[in-house]
Amino acid sequence: MIHYLFKRCLILLATLIVASLVVFVTIEVVPGDPASFMLGLNAQPDTVNALRAELGLDQSRLQRYLSWAGGLLKGDFGISYTYRTPVVDMVRDRLGVSLPLAMYALLLSVLIAFPAGVLAASRRGGVGDTAIMGVTQLGLAIPNFWFAMLLVLLFAIKLTWFSAGGFPGWDSGFFVAMKSLTLPAIALALPQASILTRVMRSSLLDVLNEDFMRTARAKGLSKRAALWKHALRNAMIPVLTILGLQFSFLLAGAIIIENVFFLPGLGRLIFQSIASRDLIVVESVVMLLVFAVVLVTFMVDLAYAWVDPRLRGAR
Amino acid sequence: MKLRNILPGTLLVFLFFSAALISYLWTPFDVALIDIKARFKSPDTINWLGTDHFGRDMLSMLMVGARTSIAVAIVAVGIGMLFGVPLGLTAAAKRGSWLDELIMRANDLVFAFPALLIAIMITAVYGPGAVNAIIAIGIFNIPVFARLSRGAALSIWKRDFIQAAKVSGKGAVRISSEHILPNITNLLIVQGTIQFSLGILAEAGLSFVGLGTQPPIPSWGRMLADSQTLIYTEPQLALYPGLAIVLTVLGLNLLGDGLRDWLDPRLRHDR
């Protein structure tokens, strides 16, 4: 196990280093100069150069990479070109929106998916199963930004139950904040829940066909009891995998939703930063997300071991 | 019973594919033709689905939009298979070797990047447009197929008939092409349809944020974006393209599931 962990950590580190290179290179070739963007139409060339110097854009690429990467190690993400504030602070604020949103959406999708998946699996081929599968098919097919538009139309504008978007901030009270995240969370959760339900169902069905389920029944366990006591835990591994993927997806993939609900989240930060060529922000945030993904995958692997004793020993 | 699963999907897919194909030869109206005076017409005998905010015929727009979405998705999936499958097969053939390790780590790396963001960055680097959208979507299809084919191939490599082939002196390449590939095509086809539908969603998403297909070529995603502000006054403009996307994706998914059952019952639970 130790050895396995050690190996994983090495891979994790390598991934991050390569990723940082990829990110830096990809982004540095983006055409468009932050300085001239900031100064606008009537800016004088010398003004622009002055600003470039101020931002350290006149250094060589290598210098910039090293100082940036070095900073990352120290947890210093650098100073935003446009906002002129430490990227760390911006990221912290944005995470304050994206992280809860992701968790909220994930929670919703789990709350929907688990019961639905179990029901569908246990009633395989029945009406319930068919209905649930139908709904998930629809959930998979609906583009979430379109779904979001419809949600706003109904709940914000027609019924005015929710505000159409924006984020009042946590200091305005937990419930107020959560409320403002509700519609986006629903929009995000729908497809995720659909996927999760299907995975849950199929992996449960796999397990239900296993010999040991027959053993359990032969012991005298009822169908239902056998499912809860023996099938569920065995069915968890694929579900965990998907959960991991979904979390990292939700953390970063909410861009469009964040735009529709004008939420100040990570995705939108990157989107804006790309538009304003605030390269250092883009680089740092993307790296952060990559790190998050790698970390989550790592944790999911550990969770496997927790679920399945067979994975505890070697590897 | 198998037919029941495949039929609705096939019908939907056929509907939109034929619409796309027809649009190459004929559309009710020229989608490049803008006539402001004729905008927001409600459906009638001339414009079956009415006209948009530029007075263009919605039906024609949808048909050409289908063409765009499908083309983008197909090529993207193609890229994914073209690179992914050989990579996966190689990794499986050389399982445990440094090459295998390298390929798989590279996959993880790509997986580690938030797809939509990279797509946005790519389009930011090389400018928005269908081609770059395709590349962006395609890149993220590669690891999907690489993993799938590696996993499937590994299970085939364990079978005795591979041993028999080795005894007959066949090499890894020959075995992969003769024995492995034919035995994983079903999986690939099924996954293909799924990735296809994801591709369509992705294209719609990119176009929706203005990084996908560029005007004047219509695309469902951009039609949605254009009609966004009008959804309250002219809801049908946002409704049609939305439905088009939903139905196409739905069709493809249904088709995928149907194929899954039909081609190989053993894959029914396969994910």
Added chain:
Amino acid sequence: MIDKVLAKPLLKLTDVSLQIHGTPILKRINLELLAGKVLGIIGESGSGKSMTAFSILQLLPEGSDLSGVIEFDGHTLTDMQETRLCELRGNAIGMVFQEPMTALNPVQSIGQQVAESIRLHQAVSKKMAWQQAAVVLERVGLPNDEFPLSRFPHELSGGQRQRVVIAIAVALKPQLLIADEPTTALDVTTQSEILHLLKKLVQEENMALIFITHDLAVVADVADDIAIMRDGEVLESGSTERVFRELSHPYSQALLGASLHVPERISASIAPAPLLDVKDLVCEYPMPRQRLFGLKPVFRAVNKISFTIAPGESVGLVGESGCGKSTLSRALLGILPVQGGRVMLAGHSIHTSQALTHEVRRKMQVVFQDPYSSFNPRHKVARLIAEPLFVLQQTPTRAQQKTMVLESLQRVGLEAQDADKYIHEFSGGQRQRIAIARAIINKPELIVLDEAVSALDVSVRAQILDLLAALANDHGLSYLFISHDLSVVRNITDRVLVMQHGEIVERGDTKTVFDSPQNSYTRALLAAVPRLSDSIAAQAAGFK
């Protein structure tokens, strides 16, 4: 005889018929079992013997339609509602399954799984149940100091797992124990251990036992009564000695004949120059690192093995699973790298640095155990059989190929039109014939038969053995006959090698080895094999 008339049967099946999705599985089954007696149900795969068991437990797959009456201890199981059935299962009726590797929940400790079945039917505290579980496991031969309750299934061997399954089944001292091929998946030695365990338990607890198997020999000396099944019908049933004495039904006779079958073969005149010459062969596998740094430890699967096979000779290689015989075979075939020693085939080395010459490859072919995974399901038989032709320097023309394919098809007793079929259209036996056809198309001199008949039913197995013998006689083929089943090897080989822990522990003429084994392990092996002839003799003599 008399008590049968008086005593009321514990279990009674009357006209039980079963259909699954419309296809008939059981046809009007009638069976009786008295308390404390042993009923052996014998049949080949697809005879419906397992489904009979599941019908009794009322654990049938979806789409099943059961008719007839099953009475157990005065209750009618067939119209009992689920809750009551749950009370019976595991409590009054216990069951043991064929596949111990998958019969246990991998994520629960063995203690949990045994204790669960106890707590299900008895109002006892967790602690109590845990203690009882410990006791039961002791009784099935898993002493707690060696096998603590906290063990997980994957930490146990097949035999040990089967013991756990048995423990679960007998934990509550059921009146009826159903054992469905409980030993088929196990090695001979383990098999006999499990058999003894079952016998012991049945006697101690005075349980009734239904013992389901495909192997006459296994039940012959266990069962009071025997039922022989085929295609969902009971062909004959009655007390064991009567059944064996009379064997009224031709199929039963065939079955018995098959399992005693000895294929006729003329043993080869040993030529001086060996065809295959193996010297100090060593094969090793790397194992996962134990410590962070340092080398990966290696597992030596084959340890300095030397032997020869003369042209036309048929040599048996016997050993239990994990003894390294499969590794050895793959090494001989040149599809596995070796770490030492050499393998010479007709004077050419197999493991030379440069790729094997076609000439050498041509001389050697293989037939594998599993007729289902031995063929690419996407290819037609013709192409499958033609595959070895790939090794010939100049690949023959289509026409030539066709004739060669047809030729070998005929030689293994298949029709010409079979060439255009896909593999899934054939039965297990036919598939092995096709495998042999593939093996002989190049007119090789040595064929490695890796458990080639182990997966087949006895009757089919007999036919395949005959075919192999015939081929050997006609073409002076040499066989390396790898098997865990000694009875097979006994009847078809000239010499036999007994393998254990990667080494050959005994070698010699088949007859001598079988009659007067020198090595202790060999003796154990032979002792473990149930001998039908003996048990029949015993039955006839009327004592057990």
Added chain:
Amino acid sequence: MKSINIIPAAIAVLLLTSGAHAAKTDLVLGMQLEPPNLDPTGGAAAAIDEIVYANIFEGLTQFGADGSVNPALAESWEISEDGKRYTFTLQSGVKFHDGSAMDSEDVKFSLDRAGAEDSTNAQKQLFANIESVEVVDAQTVALNLKAADGNMLFNLAWGDAVIVAPETIGTAVTSPVGTGPFKFSNWVQGDQIVIEKNPDYWGEPVKLEKATFKFISEPTAAFAAIMAGDVDAFPVYPAPENLAQLEADPRFSVVLGSTEGETILSTNNKQAPLDDVRVRQAIAHAIDRSAIIDGAMFGYGTPIGSHFAPHNPAYVDLTAKSEYDPQKSKALLKEAGLEDGFTTTLKLPPPAYARRGGEIIASQLREVGINVEISNLEWAQWLEQVFKGKDYGLTIVSHTEPMDIGIYANPEYYFQYDNADFRALIENFNAESDPDKRMTLLKDAQTIIADDYVNGYLFQLAKTGVASSKLKGLWPNSPTQANDLTGVYWED
């Protein structure tokens, strides 16, 4: 049924606590763009001025709602005969938000800093003419100019010329300290900026206690926000297509005004065949302004025939010079030897007027045989390729700086329009201080560029504001990019 009724009730409670129903002394203002920072003397982004101008920062002079130049921190001034020395008398008792007093030293610092070599001020040229800034006494400061300049008072009214304090300028980017009636309170980046009343303001105190600028880039979101009552007003409402509906809604009033934004089809005057005036004229005649104004702006916007704002007294209507006449434009193309048309690029920045207008123009030009390849760019790319790189044929952009016809005098500017007469004219104009003469010069200037068809002149961007009907005192027009909230109040 009951259970359903509970939900809205619960929500209503939340709504109350969430303060979505704002008390009547605070205001939530919707803006499409978030400022990158809050230092108007350091950054160019219009969004900066739209928050701080006249609210947080003040200059010596200041624009009024009608575009007039009024005294601000300078209560009065004198101009020497030769027009080269401006002497300003400062308001007394002005304090910065940090409590320090504002005096002529601060003025000198601010103007020197803005004009300095290494200055990153975006409108540096405004100060180019300043020879020196001279501190007469604490309340008096004098500007010595290199040459007489009629624009000086106008220039000093710009947001880039506001007065800042040396000790706080360092932190101005995130927490600006000025002399205005509001002081900076809080910035939730990506979401909102809050400013609050400055209790010890030197001038007339404002009625609002607190104002929040909420940043909503998506037009849809903007509509949703205003409909859902998240936002009280959108001074510049991004989606004209909704205005009709909003106007019909009694809760809102739509404020129509003019901006300084001349929206033009900028043309690369050095790129063939666009370097041929006949081709440019052909393009001009191929364009149907009304269709564009309808299609892109849903009717909001005034057609223009030159680079000049219609609401300006010096404006002359020259639209007739380029009326919609496809035949004529075909003829002109023939004359220029391009009867079977030609292909050029049309590079469009993000705003809706550009993207929509672009599509329409493309199809109109196609009618006369000119084939345009549209490519949509982000601002950064647009600046790189079009504005700096001059790698474009056509583009659409709205020039929102007031009185910026002077850009045509710069051959290096991205139109690459090079006309000596015009340059001379502008020089005279800059030197001239007599209003009437300036007026005529401006009219001539408009005519010259209209006759040269330098660019396709489309329309004056309308300022389409949407506000709660109870909200009063917002500027209808934007003579400069600003949201002056000093006069804003709620009517009960």
